[in-house]
Amino acid sequence: MATIHPEPRLVELGRDECLHLLAGEGVGRVVVTQGSLPAAHPVHYVLDGEEVVFRTPRGGTLAAAVMHAVVAFQVDHVDLDTRTGWTVNGIGEAYEVVEPGRLNALQLALSPWWADGDTAHTISIPLQILHGRLTPSRA
């Protein structure tokens, strides 16, 4: 449920609302620290329970940056014309999915275009922390 604070007019979203919004999108950003600077990398993802799962090419910089690291995952949807939007930021410790049954199930949901199954890591970020809000903060 959204909680509306009268001052400032900030609408924070609950965990269930955040998960619902994440389930409805397919492109988000892995936010990592690289060379002591933050950077965001778009990925095609699916929501698997309360974990965000995506593929990234084997041997790539993103794979190296996320493996067993605490990273953020961000998705937003902003429409300047209708003046509506939201943003969700999740945080969790990323790990590689290696269990064959789960990999097979995910294979169907993740676009092979983005990163080939044979040549990619399948990475999961359990959303241990999840925040969302309507954006801009002055709704």
Add this chain to the structure above:
Amino acid sequence: MATIHPEPRLVELGRDECLHLLAGEGVGRVVVTQGSLPAAHPVHYVLDGEEVVFRTPRGGTLAAAVMHAVVAFQVDHVDLDTRTGWTVNGIGEAYEVVEPGRLNALQLALSPWWADGDTAHTISIPLQILHGRLTPSRA
């Protein structure tokens, strides 16, 4: 100009191409480190020369996180249906725009909906470093 590397099939974008792409969008993400964790916050922005300028509510957490800090700014455009996309990451030291003439000029370009002129900081990020690529990296 795009440089195409045959192995892996990675298309890096030049600085001019990155600026052109940034000029054509209106929503990007300020990527900061907060509490030692990375986070991304969508903002409505304009490209002013080679600087990204946006407004953020006075006294907010984003204003506190970016002021005189080296931050990243990220914009992407990904279409899962057409399998086309790009991402641009810029890095620079953010500062507040206080010069009245420049503020007036920016006032016209920045949506008052996002953050009122009277109650907002106007923040600029000079894009000292700018990287872009077609996404996914295996185009």
